[in-house]
Amino acid sequence: MSSDGAMPIVERYLADRAPRFVDELKEFLRIPSVSAISAHRADVRRAAEWVRDQLESAGLKTELVETEGHPIVYAEWMHAPGAPTALVYGHYDVQPPDPLNEWQTPPFEPDVRDGHVFARGATDDKGQMLTHVKSVEAWLKAHGSLPVNVRFVIEGEEEVGSNNLDRFLAERREQLACDVAVVSDTSQYAPGIPAITYGLRGIVAVEVTLHGPRQDLHSGIFGGSIANPCNVLARLIGELHDAEGRVQIPGFYDDVQPLTAEERRGFAALPFSEESFLKDLGASAVAGEQGFSTLERRWARPTCDVNGLTGGYQGEGPKTIIPAKASAKITCRLVPDQDNDRIVAGIEQFFRDRCPQSVRLEFKSYHGCPATVCDVHSPWMKAAQRAIEVGFGKKPVLIREGGSIPVVGTFKEVLGIDTLLLGWGQNTDNLHSPNERFSLDAFQRGIHASAALWQELATG
Numbered sequence: 001m002s003s004d005g006a007m008p009i010v011e012r013y014l015a016d017r018a019p020r021f022v023d024e025l026k027e028f029l030r031i032p033s034v035s036a037i038s039a040h041r042a043d044v045r046r047a048a049e050w051v052r053d054q055l056e057s058a059g060l061k062t063e064l065v066e067t068e069g070h071p072i073v074y075a076e077w078m079h080a081p082g083a084p085t086a087l088v089y090g091h092y093d094v095q096p097p098d099p100l101n102e103w104q105t106p107p108f109e110p111d112v113r114d115g116h117v118f119a120r121g122a123t124d125d126k127g128q129m130l131t132h133v134k135s136v137e138a139w140l141k142a143h144g145s146l147p148v149n150v151r152f153v154i155e156g157e158e159e160v161g162s163n164n165l166d167r168f169l170a171e172r173r174e175q176l177a178c179d180v181a182v183v184s185d186t187s188q189y190a191p192g193i194p195a196i197t198y199g200l201r202g203i204v205a206v207e208v209t210l211h212g213p214r215q216d217l218h219s220g221i222f223g224g225s226i227a228n229p230c231n232v233l234a235r236l237i238g239e240l241h242d243a244e245g246r247v248q249i250p251g252f253y254d255d256v257q258p259l260t261a262e263e264r265r266g267f268a269a270l271p272f273s274e275e276s277f278l279k280d281l282g283a284s285a286v287a288g289e290q291g292f293s294t295l296e297r298r299w300a301r302p303t304c305d306v307n308g309l310t311g312g313y314q315g316e317g318p319k320t321i322i323p324a325k326a327s328a329k330i331t332c333r334l335v336p337d338q339d340n341d342r343i344v345a346g347i348e349q350f351f352r353d354r355c356p357q358s359v360r361l362e363f364k365s366y367h368g369c370p371a372t373v374c375d376v377h378s379p380w381m382k383a384a385q386r387a388i389e390v391g392f393g394k395k396p397v398l399i400r401e402g403g404s405i406p407v408v409g410t411f412k413e414v415l416g417i418d419t420l421l422l423g424w425g426q427n428t429d430n431l432h433s434p435n436e437r438f439s440l441d442a443f444q445r446g447i448h449a450s451a452a453l454w455q456e457l458a459t460g
């Protein structure tokens with residue numbers, strides 16, 4: 001069936017069903033699918049089944065794929081011979097909701113206020129991902145077919161490093177053949193300024209533990225005579241950056257691709273107010289590597305950050321001890337062409353070189369993924385730009401982002417495809433924070449843009 005003139009029928013379907021879509025999003029958000037917490041294992045599975053059922057009733061062929069961790073939802077509709085194939089990726093797992101007492105309404109009881117739905121996962125990624133499910137439903141129910149072939153891969157381990165996804169993609173490499181990936185797990189540039197993200201930073205995550213005495217000791221009796229792991233760790237962490245904000249890990253900048261003049265101009269041309277940036281974050285001043293703008297620091301320069309620091313007494317009131325150990329969780333955000341293994345080795349080297357004999361260093365490496373940058377001139381990019389204009393009434397700006405989505409690199413490496421990162425939310429929607437939210441207007445516009453995308457990708 002030709003899809004010429006189908007959009008008005010699809011749009012009509014979307015407009016009529018808008019309230020139901022919101023109800024369904026709320027139902028999805030009530031499932032506490034926290035992938036990091038084992039007590040939520042059954043909830044995570046329930047979320048997978050919910051997504052599977054949605055795709056099944058939309059008219060796709062579906063499969064719940066078991067992994068060593070949480071299941072992957074796979075679905076396809078492959079009845080547009082000769083037309084391109086798009087692969088939609090998203091995740092149904094969410095970050096832990098803590099700290100709970102900072103939520104205005106409970107994280108898994110979605111509440112609508114100020115035009116937003118508030119719940120953990122509202123934007124990251126349940127609400128954004130659902131837009132593609134609903135647009136496909138609209139095409140299949142209202143028009144009877146899609147102008148392109150589509151595959152869906154919706155996983156449940158994105159927030160814990162996508163450990164079982166690579167294997168799934170490698171094993172099904174041939175079955176998953178497609179032309180372009182579509183992911184809505186980033187943000188718009190700002191309210192009223194839709195964006196396509198063409199680059200993401202990579203990441204490495206490690207944990208460093210310093211062991212001192214066998215157990216905590218009286219700091220009066222023994223203090224001053226043996227090393228305090230907290231003191232030592234604090235000193236080492238202090239040496240991670242120099243006074244100019246440059247990371248001191250050996251070899252850290254060796255493979256960093258410098259920003260091109262063209263890209264610097266592109267970033268500088270985007271509207272950016274440092275004042276409102278600081279106000280949004282409740283921070284008093286910007287900080288970072290000297291010689292770079294805030295957008296450059298966030299999108300195209302590598303970082304090293306302590307995510308958590310533990311050691312010694314954490315309870316109420318004072319306590320006089322030499323702690324037995326201290327540890328730091330550390331992540332580095334990476335840019336092209338930094339190599340993950342080299343960076344991890346460099347971090348370990350940094351600590352080993354400086355660690356005194358008086359403490360024992362334990363080093364652990366967790367997940368990681370490389371940075372990615374996609375071709376901004378591809379026909380898929382052009383199609384996505386037109387689709388966003390249909391949904392949001394404005395041409396999108398091209399941006400990079402500082403966050404990481406591990407699968408984007410894998411898509412390039414294993415399937416040989418670029419990814420269209422089409423974010424409908426805002427970075428101020430409290431992702432990974434209390435009171436996460438998603439604009440219901442962005443939800444409906446995102447569905448609309450997604451519906452237009454299938455048409456535009458077919459047009460080429």
Ligand code: BES
Pocket residue numbers: 124125158159160161185186187203367368401402403404405406431
């Ligand atoms: N959706 C985010 C990534 C994101 C958000 C990118 C906004 C750009 C703009 C994703 O769910 C996420 O948080 N990823 C993790 C990956 C990590 C656990 C490997 C991240 O970036 O910390």
Ligand code: MN
Pocket residue numbers: 091124125158185
């Ligand atoms: Mn996400």
